[in-house]
Amino acid sequence: MASLVGSRVERKEDKRFLTGKGRYTSDINIANQTYAIFIRSPHARAKIKKVDTSKALKSSGVVDILTGEHIAQDKIGGLIAGWAIRSEDGSEMKCPANPPLAKDSVNFVGDPVAVVFAETLDEAKAAAELVKVDYKVLKAVSNLVEAMDSEAIHDGIDKNLCYDWLLGDRQKVKEAFEKADRIIKLDITNNRLIPNAMEPRACVIDYNTASEEITCYTTSQNPHLSRLIMSAFGGVAPENKLRVVAPDVGGGFGSKINLYNEEIVCSWASKKIERPIKWVAERTESFLTDTHGRDHITHAELAVTNDGKFLGFKNETIANLGAYARVFGTVTPTYLFGPCATGVYIMPAAYSNVKAVYTNTAPVDAYRGAGRPEATYTIERIVDKAAMELGMDPIEIRMKNFPTEFPFKQTLVHQIDSGDYVAGLNKAKEMADYDGFAARKKESESKGKLRGIGVTSYFEACGIAPSPVVMMLGCGVGLWESAEVRFNPTGQVTVYTGSHSHGQSHQTTFAQIAADELGVPIENIDVVHGDTDKGTFGMGTYGSRSLTVGGIAIVNACKKIVNKGKRIAAKMLEASPDEVDFKNGEFVVAKSNKKKTIGEVAFASYLPGVRDEVKSPLPEGDEPGLIESSFFDPANFSFPAGSHICEVEIDPETGHVKLDKYTAVDDFGTIVNPLIVEGQVHGGLAQGIGQALYENAQYDDSGQLITASYMDYTMPRADDLPDFNLGFTCTKATTNPLGVKGCGEAGTIAATPTVMNAVINALDGKEISLPATAEKVWKACKEMKKSNAKAA
């Protein structure tokens, strides 16, 4: 049987997704369900003086209305930050309470205050309009730059500062900078983004009055973690009385890592009102209340020699947390950002200093790439600026500072096990026809257009684990992953995984791995995920960890199955287990034609006996059945890397940026399914390009989100994008048996600086802030024309 790892197996999921048969949370309806509508703050910052539900309670079809008072009475806990970060001075971070329904104050537009449950959605909406909330409106802190000098949003949190964190050595950096020929300086704003999963958040809650168990169907990237938080911190129900199911989920991108107010409130309320509850976010609610991404202001400096060697790097960043610190909110701008800010380079000295501040905006948390896009944008922009100031080619300066020996101890944290950055950049250069750029630029100029080329080399740290390291860094849980592999007596296999697919195609990729390990046809393998009642515990999917952590747990569980199978087959074949080889689904006794298929062994393990004779195929000490599980905690993160090159053509008359060519060369180690990996790269690139050219979440001074619909928030569209030219290099990860590295976020991480480097290259080095909208580019072109005229 040919190996399935490495082949373009078509996605098992596609049939149901493309024929409208996906089963999402809002497809679930429970008899006798009520409909929930949340009453949300229209103000960015206010004190709640009074919530009057009397009129609304009398409205037609209303079952109940609950408020922050009820939450407090029932002692239901709030939302939490998952990582504890310490400041440079050793003090612990400061986090405000975040009750599921606000009782005393609201801190962003969309902060929920009360909830109506009614027989129909229309009745719930009508009643919601009758709930009167009396607010004392306060001055909102909406501007990130001014946040530390503004009034404190939360009692006891001075300067709105959560922490002032340092990674690296200030003294060493100072010394390195003193030796430099030149210091390159760069100020950048990493624009705020709204994740915009295609499926809005939703939950359907079913409280069973007989078993007293709550079932929460929800749009989550990590149902097990949601259950843990809802039980341990929310106090909604003990874990054994709480089942969380995340069925098909239409995209997460980090925004569905968090457990949200609505899930806690509806789970708690379902028990209280003894009725099932359905809540589905409208698109405006998604814009307002899904966690947002990015939103940094950074000042960076790079110390270089005149021949382009890097001596040191520092960055001072202010990161926006929004109104509250959520699960990955505090780690995204620190350990997911700081270490990667020195890029793929040998950097003798470096530090990252990050001040995370609260503002009256939606909470900011992990968004595809989480910290690493911000880091890569910083270093790759400043490296390009250095090349420009030194008159060097952007590829040359990168090559000059690449490490060539692996494992490579990266400056700030990571020990990178494997990689070949030179090979990746060389391949990208060739595939992009880098040398032909000058001719293409000339051609564009003959049409009155400007053309620019941009290069980015990146590495990232993903496959978030190992537990002892992440817990040492402040993570509240271990980040291993679990799997269980069950052989049925009749030979099919069910694989249970603790990771969750919301677009990643685990049903295909994981089945490929298991098929190879067990020698069972892929059609006979099912992958089950997303249900706390099915399979063991799990940490979920984010940080490109499903394959490198969850996939390896599957491999290990399969290996245990094969080991047990060997012992059984040996006994059945009257040989010693050492003499039995396993290949292509068959246990074969060496130097003989004696063999048993794994299906026969599975059958025998469940039916361990024969007629007329007391005889078991099971060796002494082995129990019946063929089910194994594994908890995998890898030795390190995984470190994919690559180089991307793109070309843009700009119309100076309108400022329109046409993305003309995009080449991505990535090293994801072993690739299990190239079709799926290419899809991941395509999607990642689209989001990274979105940040570079289109997407921008904007709040006005009073804290109103002014980009709260698709009329104003620009998503990248298919016709904005060129055909992507993808290539791969491969250095296998040494930290897992498959040699795999994460691929889900790479496109997003690399694309933003690649596109911006190209735009700025076209503008002869003129800095422009993210996103490079047509008007900004048009203005830059106009100024360029003016200064060129002056020079002439």
Place this chain on the structure above:
Amino acid sequence: MKTFNYHSAKDVKEASKLASSNSAFLAGGMTTIPSMKLGLASYKDIIDIKRIKKLSGIKVSGKTVTIGATTKHSEVASSKDIKKAIPSLTALAEGIGDPQVRNRGTIGGSIANNDPAADYPAACIALDATIHTNNRSIDAEKFFRGMFETCLKSTEIIESIEFSIPQKSSYQKLPNPASRYAIVGVYVAQHKTGINVGVTGAKSSVYNEKDLVAALTKNFSSSAIDNVKISSSGMNSDIHASAEYRANMVKAFAKKAVDAC
């Protein structure tokens, strides 16, 4: 959405009779229905006019193209007769919204709504359109009054729009990157009787850009536009485009339109 009475009118007379100051005619519903769903608008009566056969269809004569009010954008976009007579008009229809919108949205609805960023109003101005209603015929320049405002009375129904076939014409639009409505759309048309430059998106309502008309009348070439100054006063300004940018884009897209004529 608030409750309302739904009527399906069998002819224009019945539709008009059912109408009041608290009613809306429903054709494609591309604006009416979302506004009602979002709670921005509510009506006592919704009068569906889609079943009135007379209101739909395309007629092309030697001098004019007449399009029934409930004709869908997709029907205009795919009409070979219109393409032959006024290719810029089919191109405009093809560029409205997305396929779903084009398969439901109607020309009459677009014009009656007079969204400041809609495409068809620019065509009406550039192509000397006459808007025929159930009781009068109105010149395009008098029809559009201001933002979302026309001279239609509440019981008045657009029956058809009659466009003059120009000698040459082109519509060029800078779409809003988010909504794909026009940030600026410029429709240049040269008729035997004169030149029109219909501009949409730039101001509170569509208008004929007289300075460009004057310049192009003297010399119908994009270089003639270079020396025209378009003032940014009165131009729309939002997070996607400032007034200054819009003013410059009117010029840039007028040049593109002239070059494409």
